[in-house]
Amino acid sequence: MTEFARPRAIGFNHIALEVGEIEEALAFYGRLFSFELRGKTDTMAFIDLGDQFIALQKGRRQAADDGRHFGLVVDDKEAARKALDAAGVAVIDGPFLDFRDPWGNRIEIVGYDNVQFTKAPNVLRGMRLTHLGKNEHAKKELAEKGMAVGPS
Template identity: 75%
Template structure:
């Protein structure tokens, strides 16, 4: 196998979460986040994240997640914290802003300014988020990888 080139993983197109009911899931997530639907069927809904999406798929059967989670990047982490409180959703103990949805999917909320993950300027413009920027630590981390904006 020497010399064989392997494909390089370059990012995520989407994350799929299993939920008990698609309409209930959309209602739950709308209480926490502002979003547009990319598409919807009886058994699936696709929440638009610009050049990515979150899929909600009917059919959750396993118990609640513990360590398994995904990090959802947002423009305003404090607004999420407030929306969770208003919706009566418990924030999980620990150093991060984690919560479980009604079907046991664990979500970690991450502020765009704090992470290396970056949307291209044209995507941010299209999402009406061109005002977002990175904090100095995130910029340093990107610079170390040769990825300065």
């Protein structure tokens, strides 16, 4: 057997979600979140997240997601809760702020202040989000990994 160095997984470039019609998906997500498009075709749209993106792809055919989901980091979790309520989107029962889009994609809303995920200072500047910081729990988790962040 040949020995080789395995690559280390270090993050995500993007998440791809299968949806119905692209314009319908952009309208739905536009009722919930403020975002900029990175690009769009008839079958795909790319929601910019600074140094990452969400790809919306036309053509979802599978059943709704149950446990499978992704955590979408937002600058203000309570504003997201209000936007979901205002749009009439049902929140899934449980300890987290989860919902399903009209195509069955399950999304968990996570506040930037409460996760280890950290945008680089230059990315925060480019996104006009330099005011964001971490809460004490997230700072502790980061420090325990040797990734301490400054005061928020």
